[in-house]
Amino acid sequence: MKLYGKYIEILFKSQMQYRTSFWLLAFGQFLIPFSVFAGLYFMFERFGQIKGWEFSEVALCFSIIHMSYALSECFARGFDSFSALVGNGDFDRFLVRPRSTVLQVLGSKFEFSRVGKLVQSIIVLGWAVSQQLADWTMLKGLVLLFMIVSGVFIFTGIFILAATMCFWTVQGLEIANIFTDGGREMAQYPLNIYQKWVTRFFTFIIPFGCVNYLPLLYLLDKTTGNPLPYMLAPIAGILFIVPCLLVWHVGVRHYRSTGS
Known part of the structure; x- marks a missing residue:
């Protein structure tokens, strides 16, 4: 972690x-999700x-999702731009x-300008929490924090999987954006x-449902039965990183050096 902190300091x-x-870039990053949120507002203004x-729910x-994505973009950007390291032979x-290749790729790039997205998400989060009629407790606050951390792990895992494909394709594939940008929008x-098949896929394969739905029911007092499974659902998002790292290590073993 000392080395990781040094990477952060230098970059x-x-x-x-x-x-x-x-x-200016940070301000632009603030405006992009703000425009999406404005579209969300107008949609609910029309349909209720x-x-x-x-709307507040x-x-x-x-x-929560945009905060998770902003943090993942900031600290896991090295995997998102990994194709350049492979294409230029810098991965050699x-x-x-x-040191671990995971640590080095994580430390190869940080996008601190994503603080604009983060600030916008914090503002929306503060407003949304203030609008809820449910009683907020310290336990709910911890679950909320747990949801954000879980989301960061899911997006980071997807970035790792997308980067792993570069060992065979060299260039990154746009199909990965279906699960990063598309996953965020969904x-x-x-x-x-x-539809049910979408819900099942994004609960049991890529566990976004364990971040944006099941624990959300607990926060809003909409659970039925024992609330413990809803509270612990974000663990699935954190565990999602494990198979992603295993796939990464398989990709590293199949990497062909440039020889230069």
Whole structure:
């Protein structure tokens, strides 16, 4: 972790060399999800609710997913841009260093300008929480934090899987965006508004439902029966990283060096 902290320090200093550019980019990152949230507002203004979900409830779901995505983009960006390391042969240097390739790729790039998205998500989260009639307790606050962490692990896992494909394709595949950008857009709504096969896929294969739906029911006092499974559902999102790392190590073993 000391080495990881050093990576963060070095890349933060390098990005702050052009502060005006950094803050303009961060402001742009703030506006992008804000425009999406505005579209969400106008949709509910027109239809009132979606399958029993009120605007403030969906806004809570929206903020959790976008916060998770912003944090993952910031700290796992190295995997998202991994194809450049393979294409240029720079990954060869990672293999001869006495540190994990996962740690080195994580530390190869950080996007601190994503703080704009993060701030926007925090604002929406604060407003959405204030609008809920459910009683908020410390336990619910911990579950909320747990949901955000779980979402970060899911998006990071998807970035890792997308990066692993580069060992065979060299260039990154756009199909991965279906599960990153597409997953974010899908998961900003409670999962039960979709068809059953979508709900099942994004619960048992890519466990977004364990972040944006099951624990959300607990936060809003909509659970039936024992609330413990709803509270512990985000564990599935954290465990999602395990098979992703296993696939990554398989990909590393099949990597063909450039020989340069």
